[in-house]
Amino acid sequence: MNIDTVLSDALDRVVDPISGKGLLSGGRASPPRISEGAVSVVVDVTGLSTGARETIEAQVKASLMSVAGVDSVRVALTAEKRGRKIIAIGSGKGGVGKSTLSANLAVALRKAGKKVGLVDADIYGPSQARLLGTEGIRPTAEGQKMDPVLSPHGIPMLSMAQLVKPGQAIAWRGPMAANALGQLIDAEWGDTELLLLDLPPGTGDVQLTMVQKYKPVGALIVSTPQDLALMDATRAIDFFNQAHVPIIGLVENMAGYECPHCGEVSDPFGQGGAQAAAMSMELPFLGRVPLDIGIRTASDAGTPPALADDDKTFAPIAQKLLDWLNPAKPASF
Numbered sequence: 001m002n003i004d005t006v007l008s009d010a011l012d013r014v015v016d017p018i019s020g021k022g023l024l025s026g027g028r029a030s031p032p033r034i035s036e037g038a039v040s041v042v043v044d045v046t047g048l049s050t051g052a053r054e055t056i057e058a059q060v061k062a063s064l065m066s067v068a069g070v071d072s073v074r075v076a077l078t079a080e081k082r083g084r085k086i087i088a089i090g091s092g093k094g095g096v097g098k099s100t101l102s103a104n105l106a107v108a109l110r111k112a113g114k115k116v117g118l119v120d121a122d123i124y125g126p127s128q129a130r131l132l133g134t135e136g137i138r139p140t141a142e143g144q145k146m147d148p149v150l151s152p153h154g155i156p157m158l159s160m161a162q163l164v165k166p167g168q169a170i171a172w173r174g175p176m177a178a179n180a181l182g183q184l185i186d187a188e189w190g191d192t193e194l195l196l197l198d199l200p201p202g203t204g205d206v207q208l209t210m211v212q213k214y215k216p217v218g219a220l221i222v223s224t225p226q227d228l229a230l231m232d233a234t235r236a237i238d239f240f241n242q243a244h245v246p247i248i249g250l251v252e253n254m255a256g257y258e259c260p261h262c263g264e265v266s267d268p269f270g271q272g273g274a275q276a277a278a279m280s281m282e283l284p285f286l287g288r289v290p291l292d293i294g295i296r297t298a299s300d301a302g303t304p305p306a307l308a309d310d311d312k313t314f315a316p317i318a319q320k321l322l323d324w325l326n327p328a329k330p331a332s333f
């Protein structure tokens with residue numbers, strides 16, 4: 001057998017110890033070259049974590065070194081820089097349901113087949129660990145980078161709350177907060193295609209640093225129907241306009257309350273305000289989420305209601321987001 005075939009066979013023996021499947025299938029490795037006992041090979045490690053990359057490199061080296069006549073092995077790792085898209089989710093003020101929407105949107109996008117991750121950048125009230133059922137799990141770090149925590153619903157996530165002790169008030173300001181948030185975004189996100197960024201409410205320095213540095217492809221604004229919230233939402237829209245981040249659209253949350261006893265629908269915060277505001281600003285209206293105790297209890301229990309098979313609230317909003325991202329090829333549910 002010629003040496004090239006022997007070397008290729010050695011690469012075929014690089015398998016995942018658990019599944020037994022070849023780790024270099026699908027053209028991950030170039031044909032190995034040998035010159036005077038020195039072998040070189042290029043391995044594509046796109047989408048793999050730092051740990052998985054190190055494991056593959058070590059296994060490739062060991063397997064090729066076992067071939068008679070090989071004195072040294074050089075493995076070059078390459079990774080295609082994926083066009084990961086960051087979507088900012090913002091609101092002019094706190095408490096309008098931005099985090100609830102972000103968590104449910106992440107679930108709905110995953111159900112639509114997207115590889116989606118979530119960064120909880122809300123330094124004033126990080127709540128994603130609770131919403132996504134990852135409370136108490138600390139992220140690990142490989143080298144310089146953090147590894148996101150995987151939620152039980154398959155969503156990798158990182159939260160400011162995971163960087164500090166539970167319940168500790170986060171009183172970071174300015175550059176310190178922006179630095180910590182940067183670590184969350186620059187973490188080892190693997191093959192995540194869409195990264196939802198649950199921003200702190202408001203339009204201050206931290207938000208500005210984030211959008212300038214990480215350039216989200218678009219921003220989604222959450223508002224309640226109240227006038228005050230809408231005035232704040234308008235400020236958030238101005239903020240993204242000034243930062244040259246396109247607005248994907250507006251979501252109206254806590255719109256219409258259906259009484260669980262008599263079924264009567266009332267509108268404690270008014271109705272249609274966000275839709276009217278979106279129209280007057282010529283912005284897309286992405287949908288309305290009702291004020292529903294079930295949304296609060298399910299979300300607070302770490303089981304986002306978007307998980308339900310018959311979810312008709314969050315799936316259409318996720319669909320509109322996907323259509324905005326890819327107008328030529330609307331994804332379907």
Ligand SMILES: Nc1ncnc2c1ncn2[C@@H]1O[C@H](COP(=O)(O)OP(=O)(O)OP(=O)(O)O)[C@@H](O)[C@H]1O
Nearest residue numbers: 094095096097098099100125201290291292295296
């Ligand atoms: N549509 C809804 N129906 C019922 N309760 C809701 C709804 N949306 C959000 N809530 C509840 O309102 C509270 C605030 O929501 P959430 O934490 O998502 O808001 P936020 O805008 O992220 O707030 P903050 O900016 O303070 O973090 C939570 O208790 C949440 O469960």
